[in-house]
Amino acid sequence: MTRLLVVCLGNICRSPLAEGALRARIAASPLAGRVEVDSAGTGxxxxxxPPDRRAIACARRHGVDISGLRARQIRPRDFHDFDWLLCADASNLRDVLRLAPPAARDRVALLLDxxxxxxxxxxxxxxxxxxxxFEEVWRMVDAAARAAVERLARTLASGIIGA
Structure with missing residues (x-):
């Protein structure tokens, strides 16, 4: 099982939208049941x-229900539990890298990158x-979700752990 954690600032806008897009794209792919996704905030x-009402409405317009998600703050065990910690922006990336134990730093990246x-x-x-x-963010995270499915399908097929 490959596990992804999407991280933004408060875990009510970008990361829940990305979590919803990733879950939807993964569920509709051969990766269903092989990749888990969660989200967290640095604060x-x-x-x-729940996610911001505008994020819920945006995801709903695209056929994805994120209303059941609940915000949480990143915690130390996330660096052990997740294969990748994918950050929304450079500020989130810096914050997550500051928290990351040395062995986990190479598994922290910008989501779009x-x-x-x-x-x-x-x-x-x-x-x-x-x-x-919110629509602009959806377009970005959905494009990332589509590309992530392709990346993960390639790496899981080749047997590389952690994608």
Missing amino acids: GWHAGE WAGVAPGGQVPDPYYGGEDQ
């Missing part, structure tokens, strides 16, 4: 809360924006 301000969508690419925070910003 704990929203712990226990890791997926092969945009080298060094960052997913902008739509929190202070409107519907258009």
Whole structure:
């Protein structure tokens, strides 16, 4: 089983959208049952809360239900439990790398970069924006999800652990 953790700031906008897109794309692929996805935030301000209502509405427009997700803060055991910790932006990446034990640092990456969508690419925070910003984020994370399925299918087929 390959396990992915998507990380943003508060775990109510970008990372739940990415989690939903990844889960949907994986479920519709030969990887179903072979890859698990979760999300977390670098901060704990929203712990226990559902995703932002605009994120829920955005995902719903694309046929994905994220309303049952609940925000949580990244925790030390995540570095052991997950094969990859995929960050929304450079600030999240820096924060996660600061928390990561040395042995886990090579498994922390930017989501868009890791997926092969945009080298060094960052997913902008739509929190202070409107519907258009959430749609832009959805397009980015869904493209990453499609590319991630391809990457994981190739690496799992070749027997490489951790993709």
